[in-house]
Amino acid sequence: MATHKLLLLPGxxxxxxxxxxxxxxxxxxxxxxxxxxxxxxxxxxxxxxxAHKASISEDTMAKAQAADAVIFGAVGGPKWDSVPYEAxxxxxxxxxxxxxxxxxxxxxxxxxxxxxxxxxxxxxxxEGLDIMIVRELTGGVYFGEPKTITDLGNGQKRAIDTQVYxxxxxxxxxxxxxxxxxxxxxxxxxxxxxNVMKSGVLWNEVxxxxxxxxYKDVQLEHQLADSGGMNLVKSPKQFDVIVTDNLFGDMLSxxxxxxxxxxxxxxxxxxxxxxxxxxxxxxxxEPVHGSAPDIAGKGLANPIAMLASFxxxxxxxxDMGALADKLDAAIAAVLANGLRTADIRSEGTTAVxxxxxxxxxLKEL
Amino acid sequence: MATHKLLLLPGxxxxxxxxxxxxxxxxxxxxxxxxxxxxxxxxxxxxxxxAHKASISEDTMAKAQAADAVIFGAVGGPKWDSVPYEAxxxxxxxxxxxxxxxxxxxxxxxxxxxxxxxxxxxxxxxEGLDIMIVRELTGGVYFGEPKTITDLGNGQKRAIDTQVYxxxxxxxxxxxxxxxxxxxxxxxxxxxxxNVMKSGVLWNEVxxxxxxxxYKDVQLEHQLADSGGMNLVKSPKQFDVIVTDNLFGDMLSxxxxxxxxxxxxxxxxxxxxxxxxxxxxxxxxEPVHGSAPDIAGKGLANPIAMLASFxxxxxxxxDMGALADKLDAAIAAVLANGLRTADIRSEGTTAVxxxxxxxxxLKEL
Ligand SMILES: CC(C)[C@H](C(=O)O)[C@@H](O)C(=O)O
Ligand SMILES: CC(C)[C@H](C(=O)O)[C@@H](O)C(=O)O
Numbered sequence: 001m002a003t004h005k006l007l008l009l010p011g012x013x014x015x016x017x018x019x020x021x022x023x024x025x026x027x028x029x030x031x032x033x034x035x036x037x038x039x040x041x042x043x044x045x046x047x048x049x050x051a052h053k054a055s056i057s058e059d060t061m062a063k064a065q066a067a068d069a070v071i072f073g074a075v076g077g078p079k080w081d082s083v084p085y086e087a088x089x090x091x092x093x094x095x096x097x098x099x100x101x102x103x104x105x106x107x108x109x110x111x112x113x114x115x116x117x118x119x120x121x122x123x124x125x126x127e128g129l130d131i132m133i134v135r136e137l138t139g140g141v142y143f144g145e146p147k148t149i150t151d152l153g154n155g156q157k158r159a160i161d162t163q164v165y166x167x168x169x170x171x172x173x174x175x176x177x178x179x180x181x182x183x184x185x186x187x188x189x190x191x192x193x194x195n196v197m198k199s200g201v202l203w204n205e206v207x208x209x210x211x212x213x214x215y216k217d218v219q220l221e222h223q224l225a226d227s228g229g230m231n232l233v234k235s236p237k238q239f240d241v242i243v244t245d246n247l248f249g250d251m252l253s254x255x256x257x258x259x260x261x262x263x264x265x266x267x268x269x270x271x272x273x274x275x276x277x278x279x280x281x282x283x284x285x286e287p288v289h290g291s292a293p294d295i296a297g298k299g300l301a302n303p304i305a306m307l308a309s310f311x312x313x314x315x316x317x318x319d320m321g322a323l324a325d326k327l328d329a330a331i332a333a334v335l336a337n338g339l340r341t342a343d344i345r346s347e348g349t350t351a352v353x354x355x356x357x358x359x360x361x362l363k364e365l
Numbered sequence: 366m367a368t369h370k371l372l373l374l375p376g377x378x379x380x381x382x383x384x385x386x387x388x389x390x391x392x393x394x395x396x397x398x399x400x401x402x403x404x405x406x407x408x409x410x411x412x413x414x415x416a417h418k419a420s421i422s423e424d425t426m427a428k429a430q431a432a433d434a435v436i437f438g439a440v441g442g443p444k445w446d447s448v449p450y451e452a453x454x455x456x457x458x459x460x461x462x463x464x465x466x467x468x469x470x471x472x473x474x475x476x477x478x479x480x481x482x483x484x485x486x487x488x489x490x491x492e493g494l495d496i497m498i499v500r501e502l503t504g505g506v507y508f509g510e511p512k513t514i515t516d517l518g519n520g521q522k523r524a525i526d527t528q529v530y531x532x533x534x535x536x537x538x539x540x541x542x543x544x545x546x547x548x549x550x551x552x553x554x555x556x557x558x559x560n561v562m563k564s565g566v567l568w569n570e571v572x573x574x575x576x577x578x579x580y581k582d583v584q585l586e587h588q589l590a591d592s593g594g595m596n597l598v599k600s601p602k603q604f605d606v607i608v609t610d611n612l613f614g615d616m617l618s619x620x621x622x623x624x625x626x627x628x629x630x631x632x633x634x635x636x637x638x639x640x641x642x643x644x645x646x647x648x649x650x651e652p653v654h655g656s657a658p659d660i661a662g663k664g665l666a667n668p669i670a671m672l673a674s675f676x677x678x679x680x681x682x683x684d685m686g687a688l689a690d691k692l693d694a695a696i697a698a699v700l701a702n703g704l705r706t707a708d709i710r711s712e713g714t715t716a717v718x719x720x721x722x723x724x725x726x727l728k729e730l
Contacts, residue, residue, distance in 0.1 A: 076560070090560040120599050125485045141506075141528065142561055149563050156532045159567035163506065163526040166517070193615075195441070195455040196507055198514050202524035226615050227655070230623040233598065234485050250558075250591050251616055258595040290592070 003036045004318055007067035009044040009060070009096075012080075012089060013291025014301035014354075015073025021303035021358030022071060022310045025327075028362055035320065040067070044096075045075025045089035045291070055092030064096055069317045070284040071310060072096070074291035089291075097137050100282040102270035103169065104176040105135040105249065106312070107288060109236075109256035112265060114335040118344055119261030121233075126259055131239045132184065133256055134177040135249025137270055139169045140199070142246045165199045165245065170206040172273065177243035178215040187219045187240035191228040191248055200225075203245065225252070232256055257288045264289055264302030264343045265331075267309035269316050283317045285309040295342075299353040302341040304331055307361060330364035368401045369683055372432035374409040374425070374461075377445075377454060378656025379666035379719075380438025386668035386723030387436060387675045390692075393727055400685065405432070409461075410440025410454035410656075420457030429461055430647075434682045436675060437461070437651035442658035454656075462502050465647040467635035468534065469541040470500040470614065471677070472653060474601075474621035477630060479700040483709055484626030486598075491624055496604045497549065498621055499542040500614025502635055504534045505564070507611045530564045530610065535571040537638065542608035543580040552584045552605035556593040556613055565590075568610065590617070597621055622653045629654055629667030629708045630696075632674035634681050648682045650674040660707075664718040667706040669696055672726060695729035 006026070010019035029035045042060035043051050051057075055075070064070050075089040085091075096102070111119065111129040119126045144162035151157055174190075181188040190207045192200035204222055211220045223231065225248045231238060232252065236259050244252060257266050266289070272282035287305030295301060308331065315324040339360050340349040352360065371391070375384035394400045407425035408416050416422075420440070429435050440454040450456075461467070476484065476494040484491045509527035516522055539555075546553040555572045557565035569587055576585045588596065590613045596603060597617065601624055609617060622631050631654070637647035652670030660666060673696065680689040704725050705714040717725065 085566065088560060094561070120487060120490045121485050122487055141526075144525075147563050149567055152531070157567055158529065158531050159562075159564040160509075161506075161528040161562045161564050163528070164523065166523050167521045193612075195453060196459070196612075196615075197524075197526045198512050199524040199526050201450065202514055202522055226619040229616050230619045230628070233620055233623045247558075247561075247612075248616075250561075251594050251613075254591040254595045255598055255620065258598045263595070 001033075001036045003038055004068045005066065006037050006039045007063050007070045008039055008041045009070060009072045010041070011044050011073040011075040011291060012046040012077050013074055013293045013296040015075070015291055017296070017299070017301045017354050018287065018303040018306035019071070019073045021354065022306055024358055025307065025310065025362060034323065035318075044072070044092040046077055046080040048092055049080060049083055049087055049089065053087060055087050055089050056095055061095070061099060064100060068280070069313045070096065070100070071313060072284050072286035073306065074287065074289065076291050077293035079293070094142065096284060097270060098143060100284065101138060101272040102282060102284055103136060103138040103273070104173055104271045105137040106180070106269045106271070107133040107135060107253040107257070107266070109133060109253070109260050109266065110262070111260040112262050112332070112335060115260075115262050115265070115344055117261070117346060119259060121259055126236065126261065129236050129260060131236060131256060132180055132241045133249060133253040134173065134180060134241060134243045135253055136169065136173045136245050137249075139165055140246035163197070163199050163247070165202060167202070167206055170203055171210055174207045174210040174243060175214070176271070177241050178210065178218050181218045181241040182215075185240040186217070187221070189221045189223055189228065189239055189242045191223050191225045191242060191244040191252065193225050195224060199245065207243065228252065229255060232259065253288070262344070264341065265304045265308065267305055267312050269309070269312040271316060281317070283313065285313045299355065300342045301354045302343050303354050303358045307331065307358070326365060330361050333364050334360045366398075366401045368403055369433045370431065371402050371404045372428050372435045373404055373406045374435060374437045375406070376409050376438040376440040376656065377411040377442050378439055378658045378661040380440070380656055382662070382664070382666045382719050383652065383668040383671035384436070384438045386719065387671055389723055390672065390675065390727060399688065400683075409437070409457040411442055411445040413457055414445060414448055414452055414454065418452060420452050420454050421460055426460070426464060429465060433645070434678045435461065435465070435649040436678060437649050438671065439652065439654065439656035441656050444658070459507065461649060462635060463508060465649065466503060466637040467647060467649055468501060468503040468638070469538055469636045470502040471545070471634045471636070472498040472500060472618040472622070472631070474498060474618070474625050474631065475627070476625040477627050477697070477700060480625075480627050480630070480709055482626070482711060484624060486624055486626075491601065491626065494601050494625060496601060496621060497545055497606045498614060498618040499538065499545065499606060499608045500618055501534065501538045501610050504530055505611035528562065528564050528612070530567055532567070532571055535568050536575055539572045539575040539608060540579070541636070542606050543575065543583050546583045546606040547580075550605040551582070552586070554586045554588055554593065554604055554607045556588050556590045556607060556609040556617065558590050560589060564610065572608065593617065594620060597624065618653070627709070629706065630669045630673065632670055632677050634674070634677040636681060646682070648678065650678045664720060665707045666719045667708050668719050668723045672696065672723070691730060695726050698729050699725045
């Protein structure tokens with residue numbers, strides 16, 4: 001059996017609690033001989049800053065480079081609000097994305113039937129919702145230079161951020177999105193602001209070309225990001241796969257997640273390019289939710305998004321789609337049995353802690 | 366009685382139809398001796414491009430500079446999808462905003478009780494919703510330089526957009542927002558992405574300073590734009606006034622508008638600085654909805670957003686708050702009587718055309 005090397009980075013807030021449930025699952029898979037994972041653990045975010053004044057250490061970066069997949073919890077919290085900008089918790093995550101070349105961020109927004117009523121949207125608008133947001137993750141305004149604050153004198157400062165996209169960056173993320181659409185309902189919606197941004201003009205042009213050259217069988221549609229956001233809120237089920245840039249993807253995927261009423265349930269995968277020789281790709285898996293410092297350490301956190309993120313690792317990095325399907329089924333079964341962490345409680349359901357939820361899912365498996 | 370000079374720019378799509386209802390109202394106000402408006406009309410957007418290959422002419426720009434207020438319909442449509450970038454319909458609107466110095470965009474998102482069921486959100490989430498989004502309108506990534514597409518050879522191009530904010534730009538929009546909050550529920554939420562963008566860092570710092578120096582009586586809160594977007598969808602009533610930059614404001618105000626279920630009803634005002642000598646400010650008023658080319662020319666368009674935008678002109682440019690209140694009341698009364706254009710039809714209501722809706726509101730006045 002192949003050995004897979006995992007780096008676990010629990011991070012801050014509820015990160016360690018939800019990661020503990022993944023660890024429990026991994027130990028069980030190893031013990032049962034179903035898979036063979038070697039795990040290492042590291043610090044990231046505020047936890048890393050507290051230990052060595054940087055949001056990720058060189059040592060941890062080296063381990064991330066060497067791992068077959070990184071499993072990431074969450075970072076940040078008010079405790080680190082005034083640390084130097086370069087050392088803020090988020091910087092550790094951004095460096096992982098950039099240095100590992102994780103350009104493709106896959107964010108499914110799925111509405112679990114058992115939870116449709118938790119959405120602020122009407123049941124009929126979200127029931128059965130299943131969309132996939134493909135967000136470009138290593139370009140755009142997140143990493144473009146110059147990115148500066150300059151003192152102009154006279155009490156005036158000037159802040160600059162730069163959005164940069166090259167053709168190849170748009171091509172490769174478009175291909176990831178078209179490939180996913182082919183395996184789903186064969187429809188791709190590309191979103192940008194070409195009426196205002198030059199990067200939107202190029203984005204639109206390149207996606208259109210990739211479609212014409214390689215994916216004529218997929219239905220392609222373009223929407224402006226602002227009206228796309230409106231359509232997401234108005235009738236999300238019109239979408240199958242959405243492809244968009246780093247900043248629009250940040251906003252739109254969070255909004256899509258919130259529509260489902262299942263924020264604590266949603267996983268994400270960040271993937272690099274496939275290496276021509278080894279056929280492997282770098283990858284990182286993290287829940288869509290944040291570090292939720294207000295509920296950290298109380299056993300209230302929902303571990304499902306974290307476990308489902310590990311499920312995406314099984315599917316996208318280790319070719320264990322069948323096992324991932326079983327994990328998804330176990331999660332659905334436990335929900336159908338009425339077990340709920342505090343974030344998704346409703347009348348007539350059974351309240352459970354983080355650990356109890358993790359154990360119940362494992363038992364179901 | 367003071368004479369007020371208005372420039373009417375109907376634009377494209379449904380723009381001319383909804384502007385005709387404003388014209389009807391203006392003529393009536395003049396005839397009744399309630400006010401004295403002098404109106405001129407001009408071309409903008411695709412209509413201007415068709416006439417003279419530019420999305421706004423120098424002559425029309427000069428009229429806009431000379432007017433006391435510009436009343437703007439909507440621009441754009443598939444017909445102009447392939448005109449040169451510099452002449453695209455939106456360029457006319459962007460030039461008006463920039464050259465008139467209209468830095469403050471006020472976008473109320475109000476849920477009309479009669480229309481709460483038209484929202485995709487549950488009634489309890491949006492009923493009674495009344496928030497004001499204050500969007501910075503002449504800075505940020507919309508106008509920053511460089512804004513280019515460069516050919517790199519080898520089939521590669523590079524697109525660049527630049528987000529730029531100076532201290533004074535953030536200060537003046539913050540003041541507009543704090544002043545509005547004082548007249549409302551005294552709460553301001555500022556949104557940016559300080560964890561990723563330097564402009565977000567400066568934005569946060571300047572808003573915090575303006576608050577500490579001048580508006581300590583207003584409750585100030587900061588949210589990251591992505592979680593702010595989530596909160597808008599989850600529980601919009603937590604907000605009173607939201608202040609944010611040009612691009613986030615574009616996305617967030619559209620999403621807020623869609624939440625209300627009343628997109629065809631929502632007006633906006635774009636205001637310049639108050640001139641120290643004349644005490645006047647430049648201003649432009651436009652509906653939040655777009656040009657809706659698919660329904661143009663069919664008498665289906667809802668004129669309420671356009672009429673309510675004119676109402677904002679009465680309030681913010683001509684100090685006719687009482688008349689604006691009467692107009693708002695007339696709109697509410699007509700809705701309560703069950704009259705509906707196609708976009709807001711529901712069972713048991715009476716379908717009316719654009720013109721019939723305009724006439725009914727006028728009659729109510
Ligand atoms: C933590 C932050 C830097 C990050 C982002 O903005 O990308 C987060 O919001 C996300 O969506 O993963
Ligand atoms: C038409 C377009 C340029 C404009 C914008 O992006 O600002 C519109 O979406 C708006 O919100 O007024």
